[in-house]
Amino acid sequence: MNLANRITLARIFLVPVVMLFLLVRYNLGTLSIGGQTTTVSELIAALIFTIAAVTDGLDGYIARKRKMVTNFGKFLDPLADKLLVSAVLISLVELQRLSAWVAIVIISREFAVTGLRLVAVAEGLVIAASKLGKMKTVFQVIGVIALMLNNFPFSYIGFPFDQIMIYIAVAVTIISGIDYFIKNKHVIAEGEM
Numbered sequence: 001m002n003l004a005n006r007i008t009l010a011r012i013f014l015v016p017v018v019m020l021f022l023l024v025r026y027n028l029g030t031l032s033i034g035g036q037t038t039t040v041s042e043l044i045a046a047l048i049f050t051i052a053a054v055t056d057g058l059d060g061y062i063a064r065k066r067k068m069v070t071n072f073g074k075f076l077d078p079l080a081d082k083l084l085v086s087a088v089l090i091s092l093v094e095l096q097r098l099s100a101w102v103a104i105v106i107i108s109r110e111f112a113v114t115g116l117r118l119v120a121v122a123e124g125l126v127i128a129a130s131k132l133g134k135m136k137t138v139f140q141v142i143g144v145i146a147l148m149l150n151n152f153p154f155s156y157i158g159f160p161f162d163q164i165m166i167y168i169a170v171a172v173t174i175i176s177g178i179d180y181f182i183k184n185k186h187v188i189a190e191g192e193m
Contacts, residue, residue: 004063005073007055011080014052015087020046022091022148038152046148052084053141074126078117081137082110088144097147097162102170108138111175116180120187127184132176139169 001009021044028040059077065071086107092098113133120127144155146162154161181188 002063002068002070002073003066004068005070005076007059007062008073008076008080011052011055011059012076012083014048015083018045018049018052018084019087019091021048022088024151029156038149042148042150046145049084049088049148050128050141050145053137056081056137068091078114082107082114085140086110086145088148092144092147097150098166102166104171106173109173111181113177116184116187121185123187125187127187130176130179130183132179136169136172136176139165139172143169 008113024041026041028044030039039043056077059073063073086103089098089103089106093100093103117127126145143162143166146165151160151162
């Protein structure tokens with residue numbers, strides 16, 4: 001197994017670690033600014049999530065640079081991304097920091113685009129990540145981290161940074177999903193033949 005695939009596997013193994021720190025209430029202390037707080041365990045969860053999210057770009061970069069792109073990596077990389085983001089979104093719904101409909105929209109788009117890619121693969125085609133898809137990922141990661149930290153430290157000044165970022169993420173998620181289907185409608189047409 002090459003380095004890029006090991007990094008992708010590490011991202012998958014970080015998912016339960018993120019969940020552990022996010023959902024299990026360890027008494028590791030709190031951070032406070034002007035009465036607004038976040039727990040140290042939430043901070044650790046957000047840090048691990050950030051590391052895992054950064055590895056998404058790192059594994060692809062290494063695979064392309066070292067010419068180590070494999071079919072296993074092409075399958076595993078998007079799966080790792082979906083597991084990480086879906087797990088955290090569902091956890092944020094459980095923590096009542098995110099509306100269920102937001103998680104459903106984001107997760108549904110991920111499954112729909114993955115389904116489209118599977119149809120394309122069956123037809124011998126590859127659907128590369130678009131710029132909108134990459135923007136979607138950036139906004140999702142920023143919004144999710146802000147929600148994991150309970151909008152810390154922005155809540156101190158009453159600025160709803162977490163909500164703004166997650167709604168931008170939802171908008172870009174929907175737009176990028178529509179974009180994938182419009183640009184690849186030939187895949188669906190070929191799949192019906």
